[in-house]
Amino acid sequence: MIAITLDNFQEVVVEQSKNKLVLVTFWAEQVPESIELRDKLAAKLSDLSDHITLATVDCQKQEKIAEQFGIKGLPTAILLKDGQPLDGISGPQDDASIATFLEKYLPKPEDILLGQAKNALDEEQLIEAQTAIKQAYQIDNSRADIKLVLIDVNLQTGNTTEAKALLDSIMMVDQDSDYQALLAKVELAQQAENSPEIQSLEAQLATTPDDINLSQQLATQYSQVNRQEEALTILFRLVQAGDESTKDKSKELFLDVLKALPDGDSLSAKFRRKLYTLMY
Numbered sequence: 001m002i003a004i005t006l007d008n009f010q011e012v013v014v015e016q017s018k019n020k021l022v023l024v025t026f027w028a029e030q031v032p033e034s035i036e037l038r039d040k041l042a043a044k045l046s047d048l049s050d051h052i053t054l055a056t057v058d059c060q061k062q063e064k065i066a067e068q069f070g071i072k073g074l075p076t077a078i079l080l081k082d083g084q085p086l087d088g089i090s091g092p093q094d095d096a097s098i099a100t101f102l103e104k105y106l107p108k109p110e111d112i113l114l115g116q117a118k119n120a121l122d123e124e125q126l127i128e129a130q131t132a133i134k135q136a137y138q139i140d141n142s143r144a145d146i147k148l149v150l151i152d153v154n155l156q157t158g159n160t161t162e163a164k165a166l167l168d169s170i171m172m173v174d175q176d177s178d179y180q181a182l183l184a185k186v187e188l189a190q191q192a193e194n195s196p197e198i199q200s201l202e203a204q205l206a207t208t209p210d211d212i213n214l215s216q217q218l219a220t221q222y223s224q225v226n227r228q229e230e231a232l233t234i235l236f237r238l239v240q241a242g243d244e245s246t247k248d249k250s251k252e253l254f255l256d257v258l259k260a261l262p263d264g265d266s267l268s269a270k271f272r273r274k275l276y277t278l279m280y
Helices: 009-019 032-044 063-068 095-103 109-122 126-139 144-156 160-168 177-193 196-207 212-224 228-241 244-260 266-279
Strands: 021-027 052-058 076-081 084-090
Touching: 009 021, 009 052, 009 076, 021 032, 032 052, 032 076, 032 095, 084 095, 109 126, 109 144, 126 144, 144 160, 144 177, 160 177, 196 212, 212 228, 212 244, 228 244, 228 266, 244 266
Parallel strands: 021 052
Antiparallel strands: 021 076, 076 084
């Protein structure tokens, strides 16, 4: 909360409200309901400061400001945009009435999740970004901005097929510069996934499926182009069926692929469980 005074009035009420909404709640010690409203608004907006700034006016100490807003009674809260009143509430408020008032101006849950995903990507927190953007997509799977971030996450986690399918669903009107950049990334990822070297190893292995060395080489190539599940599947089969002379190297490669996955990755958890079951 920002306490409004004559010194910061211009900055908070006028300047800040040009960039985002400012909600001013008026209170006084002798009116407990006004303190209750102030505190309830603070609790509701505690994680939403990027969208609404909560400011307070102590009507006993800042009478001139209260007069300038034309406050006739407490509790009162006024929502400002561009320095002008946009909406407001007055009188005692319960949680339901406060929620009804705020929901008209607060971002939707999917918008909050989208912002969290973008911030996580900026911080290179891939698992957090993946969790947030998948939740946003579950809420609204038609928005291009959500799809584009999910495509980016899929590419970074090696899910090129899912990224391509999502990219194909983007309508022409939404095919902006971000779309074009992701399109180029998808095309590069597809080329890497099906490099001549990988195709050659796949062809050789089809002819000699029991060649452990070829299997290990192919698994390594898959891992290098983010085809991690295919790599782990091959290596787990080798660990499961190999003899002592070949099992150790396959297990070492298997663990190397697992270590390369981000912390908390579901694929890592899946194959660690499989390995644990095999060992015990």
